[in-house]
Amino acid sequence: MMDKLLQLENVWKIYKMGEVEVPALRGVSVEISKGDFVVIVGASGSGKSTMMNLIGCLDIPTKGNIFLKNRDITKMSESDLATLRGRTIGFIFQQYNLIPSISAFDNVMLPLEFLEYDDREAIVKARKILNEVGLGDKLHNLPTQLSGGQQQRVSIARSMVTNPEIILADEPTGNLDSVTGKSIMEMFRQLWKTGGKTIIMVTHDLKLAQFAHTTIELADGQIIKMKKN
Amino acid sequence: MKFIKCLKHAFEMVLHSKLRSWLTILGIVIGVASVTAIMSLGGSFQQNVNQQLGSLGGDILTLTAGYSRGFSMFGPPGEREGGGGGTTATKTQPTLTRLDAQALRGIPDIAAFDTEIRGNVKVTYLGKSGTVSLTGVDPEVWSRVTTSKISAGRMLDAADQNVIVIGGRLAATYFDKPVGINQMITIEKNVFRVVGVLDDQSNTIYMPIQMAFQVLTTKENGVYDSIVIKIKDESKLNETMTKIENRLLLLRHVIASKKDFSIISNKQIQQTRSQMMSSMNTFLVALAAVSLIVGAVGIANTMFTSVMEKTKEIGIMKAIGARNKDILSIFLLNAALIGLVGGLLGVVFGIILSALLPILMGDISMLRGGTFVSVNSIILSLSVSIIIGILAGVIPALQASKLKPVDALRYE
Numbered sequence: 250m251m252d253k254l255l256q257l258e259n260v261w262k263i264y265k266m267g268e269v270e271v272p273a274l275r276g277v278s279v280e281i282s283k284g285d286f287v288v289i290v291g292a293s294g295s296g297k298s299t300m301m302n303l304i305g306c307l308d309i310p311t312k313g314n315i316f317l318k319n320r321d322i323t324k325m326s327e328s329d330l331a332t333l334r335g336r337t338i339g340f341i342f343q344q345y346n347l348i349p350s351i352s353a354f355d356n357v358m359l360p361l362e363f364l365e366y367d368d369r370e371a372i373v374k375a376r377k378i379l380n381e382v383g384l385g386d387k388l389h390n391l392p393t394q395l396s397g398g399q400q401q402r403v404s405i406a407r408s409m410v411t412n413p414e415i416i417l418a419d420e421p422t423g424n425l426d427s428v429t430g431k432s433i434m435e436m437f438r439q440l441w442k443t444g445g446k447t448i449i450m451v452t453h454d455l456k457l458a459q460f461a462h463t464t465i466e467l468a469d470g471q472i473i474k475m476k477k478n
Numbered sequence: 479m480k481f482i483k484c485l486k487h488a489f490e491m492v493l494h495s496k497l498r499s500w501l502t503i504l505g506i507v508i509g510v511a512s513v514t515a516i517m518s519l520g521g522s523f524q525q526n527v528n529q530q531l532g533s534l535g536g537d538i539l540t541l542t543a544g545y546s547r548g549f550s551m552f553g554p555p556g557e558r559e560g561g562g563g564g565t566t567a568t569k570t571q572p573t574l575t576r577l578d579a580q581a582l583r584g585i586p587d588i589a590a591f592d593t594e595i596r597g598n599v600k601v602t603y604l605g606k607s608g609t610v611s612l613t614g615v616d617p618e619v620w621s622r623v624t625t626s627k628i629s630a631g632r633m634l635d636a637a638d639q640n641v642i643v644i645g646g647r648l649a650a651t652y653f654d655k656p657v658g659i660n661q662m663i664t665i666e667k668n669v670f671r672v673v674g675v676l677d678d679q680s681n682t683i684y685m686p687i688q689m690a691f692q693v694l695t696t697k698e699n700g701v702y703d704s705i706v707i708k709i710k711d712e713s714k715l716n717e718t719m720t721k722i723e724n725r726l727l728l729l730r731h732v733i734a735s736k737k738d739f740s741i742i743s744n745k746q747i748q749q750t751r752s753q754m755m756s757s758m759n760t761f762l763v764a765l766a767a768v769s770l771i772v773g774a775v776g777i778a779n780t781m782f783t784s785v786m787e788k789t790k791e792i793g794i795m796k797a798i799g800a801r802n803k804d805i806l807s808i809f810l811l812n813a814a815l816i817g818l819v820g821g822l823l824g825v826v827f828g829i830i831l832s833a834l835l836p837i838l839m840g841d842i843s844m845l846r847g848g849t850f851v852s853v854n855s856i857i858l859s860l861s862v863s864i865i866i867g868i869l870a871g872v873i874p875a876l877q878a879s880k881l882k883p884v885d886a887l888r889y890e
Contacts, residue, residue: 307797308884328801335799346794346887350494362483363799407798 253319254414254447255281255304260313262299262470273299275470276313281463283414286441286448288458291467297451298419300467304449305338305417306330318414335364339408343420345400347392353403354379354388360411378406382436398429405436409444416440418450422457434460479804488811492819495784502773502780503820506866509770510824510859511831514851516766517858518832520759522849527751537589537712538625538744539719541582541705541726543572545737572730572738574702581729582707587718591707592616592623593687597694601683602664603653610648610681612665614690614697623708631659631674638686641673645680652681666693715743770862773820774870781813781874792878793886802879809875810868817867821860825851828859 262274274296281287281304291297302308303315306322315322317337322330339360340346347356354375361371379388382402384395392400401421408416418437422430438460440446450457458464459478466474492499574593582591595614600607615624621633634643642663649657649672657663661672663683670685691699709718719741723734732738785792792805832849 302884305797307887308882328803331796331799331801334797340797342887346790346797348791348794350490359795360798363479363795363801363804365480411799 252283253280254283254285254317255449256316257300257303258314258316260303260310260315262296262303262308263311273470274303274310277470277472278313279465279472279475281447281449283447284441284445286437286460286462287450287465288461288463289449289451289465289467290453290455290458293453295467296470297453297467299470301417301419301449301451305340306334332364335360335411337413338415338417339411339413341401341404341408341416341418341421343423345392345397345404345424347400347403347407349392352389352391353384353395353399353406356392356403357407357410360407364411374410375406378410379403382406396429397425398433401425401429401433402436405433409440413446415447415449418448420452420454421450422454423452479800479807481807484804484807485811487808488815491784491788491808491812492815495780495787498780498783499816502776502816503823505773505776506770506817506820506863507773507824507827509766509773510821510863511827512766512769513763513862514825514828514855514859515831515835516762517759517855518828518849518851519835520755520762521852521855522832524752524755524759525850527755528748536715536743536745537709538623539707539709539715539722539741540744541574541578541707541722541739541741542703543574543739545740574705574739576700577729578726578739579702579705581725582705582722585718585721585725587710587714587721589708589710590619590622591705592619593702594704594706595687595690595694595697595701596703597690597697599666599683599693603657603661604655606653608652610652610683612683612685612690612693614687614694615684617686620684623706627677628674629677631672633674634684634686638673640668640670640689641685642670643674643676643684644672645676645678645682647679648681648683649675666695668693715745719743770866774866777813777816777867777870778874780816781809781871782877784812785809785874785878788878789881789886789889792881793883793889796881796883797887805881806875806879809878810871813867813871813875814864815867817863817865817870818860820867821863824863825856825859 257277257279260274260277261272264271264273277296277300289297289300299308303310306315306317306325309315309323313323317333320333322333325333334340347353348359351359357375357379358371361374366374376385376388379385382405384399384402384406387395387399392403395403401424405421416437421437422433425433434457437448437450441448441462448461450461452458462478464474464476464478465472579591579593582588593616597612598609599612601610615634617634617638618636621635624633628643629646630649631643634641642665644657644663657672657675659672659675662669663672664670665683665685668689670689676684685693691697707722709715711718722741723737726739726741727734727737730738792800795805829851832851835849
């Protein structure tokens with residue numbers, strides 16, 4: 250029996266478009282256990298990204314509760330949420346979302362700086378993780394001097410450097426060719442299998458579900474199917 | 479995030495938007511440089527005025543005919559008018575005469591007094607001519623009453639006739655060649671021998687008053703433009719002034735409300751000139767400060783643009799653990815850095831400008847001692863520029879820090 254890491258309880262997210270209310274999530278309830286590899290799939294507009302934003306504590310629900318490590322994030326301050334995100338969740342985005350004006354190494358250093366790590370320890374960690382993702386020779390390259398796959402590896406390194414329990418990936422292979430995408434997915438499988446991380450991935454690509462342990466399918470803001478592989 | 483790291487990221491922001499940052503910095507540079515230069519100019523004026531007036535002596539009073547409620551910063555009324563007691567004087571134009579001088583003799587608190595007349599004369603020396611100011615003084619007492627110092631030769635004395643003492647600038651640079659002791663100068667067709675050169679920067683010629691009456695033909699013998707009085711005890715300045723005033727009121731048959739003479743002390747001149755100089759400084763600094771405000775608006779504008787441009791980065795930073803206060807600190811420090819760099823460069827340019835001002839403004843007597851930039855004005859300029867930077871950056875930085883991560887990440 251795996252420990253409960255994340256729990257969504259009747260979560261609603263309603264966006265106001267002028268006078269009109271558009272529900273993006275409608276009463277979603279789900280539990281995600283520690284060490285699980287979850288893929289959230291669904292068509293465009295199904296509510297995947299909204300669900301990821303809520304799981305990642307980037308947004309708060311209109312109704313319902315979200316418990317991360319037994320703490321209700323809807324009752325936490327913005328500052329506490331930021332620290333919780335920094336310590337517990339590593340984000341990987343489809344667009345890589347690296348800071349373009351600083352080097353790969355400095356991008357990986359950023360989360361450690363926000364968590365006020367000691368400089369020497371931070372430098373060692375950042376170097377080590379960049380070596381592990383195969384970018385030991387590209388430390389001082391700017392993101393624009395790296396290929397898409399390399400940028401995504403920097404992004405993975407940045408998400409991993411604080412040793413978070415959850416890796417939250419939003420379409421991580423969406424901008425990559427199939428070969429590079431496959432190598433990135435292999436990295437996730439490694440992180441899950443040997444690193445013991447909880448991986449939550451949002452994608453519209455049903456083929457990626459084969460890598461996951463749990464698949465959640467969304468449609469019109471509701472979970473329509475949930476299966477364990 | 480630690481302060482030093484916030485500073486590092488703020489610095490990187492300045493470096494990565496070079497043109498915009500430098501244009502904003504330029505706005506602050508112009509403001510700070512103008513304020514620094516004007517403060518230095520004002521300080522130099524003030525110092526010069528204080529030095530000039532400090533050397534006037536606190537025990538000297540100047541008596542002139544006519545009365546005005548105030549007097550200008552350029553001298554007492556008698557000096558301004560260039561002599562009001564000449565032959566053109568009518569009954570309605572009050573004058574100072576021998577009678578007034580005799581009345582002063584009876585006041586025991588007076589150590590000495592010098593009767594003076596003034597006018598402009600044509601002078602010629604080695605073929606070069608010009609018009610300068612001539613002051614006729616009582617040769618017997620002038621050396622005791624005047625605060626001028628001699629740099630070569632001697633002062634006038636009681637037995638002197640066709641001799642003159644000239645101002646330092648007249649001697650050194652007015653003519654093609656410097657005028658030395660015992661050289662002859664033609665004044666209005668009369669020839670005079672130079673017996674002394676003053677240690678000052680004036681073009682004035684001093685000669686015995688009886689000779690001056692002959693040279694300044696418009697002046698009536700026995701009518702003076704002013705009487706310079708040296709009192710015995712500086713601590714009894716006000717008391718002595720009152721005594722003189724009462725004596726003259728009696729002599730001239732006037733009541734206090736219809737007083738037809740003015741008596742002022744150097745102290746009063748000093749205070750009035752200082753006050754006027756101070757007001758002028760404040761006005762000039764206020765004018766220069768307007769450009770600083772424009773600079774501040776520039777910073778605010780740059781910061782708003784920066785926040786908009788970096789919205790997505792702010793979202794990324796928040797996603798990976800940045801707290802509101804980290805973002806606030808980075809943007810505030812960015813604004814403060816723009817202010818600081820602008821302030822530092824502004825002070826440097828201000829110092830250069832203040833050194834160039836005496837040259838740019840021509841030969842102004844009050845700037846002869848040169849301008850100086852005080853440490854206080856440097857500290858003030860730097861503090862003001864940093865504070866302006868921070869104040870201008872507060873609203874954009876708050877805006878940046880309060881961005882919701884999910885909205886910021888979506889921003890394109």
